Amino acid sequence: MHAIAQAQPNIALVKYWGKQDRPGNLPASGSLSLTLDSLWTRMAVTFDDALAADELSVNGAPATGMLKRVSACLDDLGGGSRPRARIQSECNFPIAAGLASSASAFAALVVAGSAALGRDLSALELARAAGRASGSAARSLYDGIVALVPAGDSIELESLAAPADWPLTVTVAVTQAGPKAVASGDAMNSSRDSSPFYAKWLDGQPADLAAAKAAVAGRDFAALAAVAEHNCLKMHSVMWTSRPALVYWNRATLACLDTVRALQRDGVPVFFTIDAGPQVKVVSPPEFATQIADALRATDGVIELMSSGLGAAARQIDAP
Numbered sequence: 001m002h003a004i005a006q007a008q009p010n011i012a013l014v015k016y017w018g019k020q021d022r023p024g025n026l027p028a029s030g031s032l033s034l035t036l037d038s039l040w041t042r043m044a045v046t047f048d049d050a051l052a053a054d055e056l057s058v059n060g061a062p063a064t065g066m067l068k069r070v071s072a073c074l075d076d077l078g079g080g081s082r083p084r085a086r087i088q089s090e091c092n093f094p095i096a097a098g099l100a101s102s103a104s105a106f107a108a109l110v111v112a113g114s115a116a117l118g119r120d121l122s123a124l125e126l127a128r129a130a131g132r133a134s135g136s137a138a139r140s141l142y143d144g145i146v147a148l149v150p151a152g153d154s155i156e157l158e159s160l161a162a163p164a165d166w167p168l169t170v171t172v173a174v175t176q177a178g179p180k181a182v183a184s185g186d187a188m189n190s191s192r193d194s195s196p197f198y199a200k201w202l203d204g205q206p207a208d209l210a211a212a213k214a215a216v217a218g219r220d221f222a223a224l225a226a227v228a229e230h231n232c233l234k235m236h237s238v239m240w241t242s243r244p245a246l247v248y249w250n251r252a253t254l255a256c257l258d259t260v261r262a263l264q265r266d267g268v269p270v271f272f273t274i275d276a277g278p279q280v281k282v283v284s285p286p287e288f289a290t291q292i293a294d295a296l297r298a299t300d301g302v303i304e305l306m307s308s309g310l311g312a313a314a315r316q317i318d319a320p
């Protein structure tokens with residue numbers, strides 16, 4: 001009753017920002033994302049009848065804050081009367097800082113948890129379980145470029161391109177260390193309830209998703225760049241116009257956008273996206289990644305850079 005899994009975070013280019021107003025943590029619209037390669041969460045799950053309660057550690061330290069969501073996800077897989085579990089998570093990048101750590105965590109958890117329970121679930125079943133815990137986590141059950149759409153009382157997913165089909169590099173400019181102020185679930189509900197732009201945002205999602213899917217099918221970087229930047233700025237407009245306002249950006253976030261604009265003026269194929277945090281994710285063909293990293297490193301307020309290609313789906317591993 002023990003298994004280990006690894007999952008990588010994913011970065012959305014057509015964003016998920018808003019839940020349906022019914023149980024199941026269902027997204028209100030579709031999304032499209034890139035599953036990363038070199039950032040990872042490794043999760044070991046051991047079911048043990050001798051334990052009085054579930055135990056969670058993250059990078060070796062007890063993590064009580066996340067335990068409730070993690071236990072609920074294991075209940076979803078094994079039922080409420082399952083044995084208690086020891087869950088040990090290791091993560092090689094900053095947690096809860098707008099780098100999609102919950103996506104890789106819950107994707108790895110469903111793979112390790114179901115394997116430890118002896119359940120043989122399909123990628124779609126695992127993705128649905130991960131999505132009930134964290135909407136974006138469902139996408140990390142698939143490799144490369146991934147589309148997710150709500151369908152009835154569930155979700156459907158597909159991998160649109162394997163990592164080798166369209167190599168891309170994501171360079172992450174970290175502009176602030178430490179966890180974000182507002183968890184994304186609460187923030188989304190606040191946007192739904194208070195932003196005057198929320199309904200309009202949802203109206204535009206099918207067209208943005210279709211444009212992004214067409215860009216991927218045609219390997220059209222300029223078209224993907226255009227829809228991704230537009231979609232990101234629309235999501236942040238919804239965030240900014242929520243009450244209270246959700247402003248995740250800082251000065252360095254904006255400075256990074258200037259850097260991307262300057263690179264674009266120089267003819268570099270590159271675009272930005274930003275999630276519920278101040279970090280800026282910059283996407284380009286791999287051959288431009290060094291030039292882009294140099295420009296971002298020289299940008300005021302950038303404290304660290306991370307770089308990743310596109311990667312594999314969440315999977316069971318033998319040992320880290």
Ligand code: PMV
Nearest residue numbers: 012015016134135136275276
């Ligand atoms: O799945 P959550 O609750 O971590 O929300 C993810 C929200 C964004 O990262 C901002 C957008 C997305 O589609 O990943």
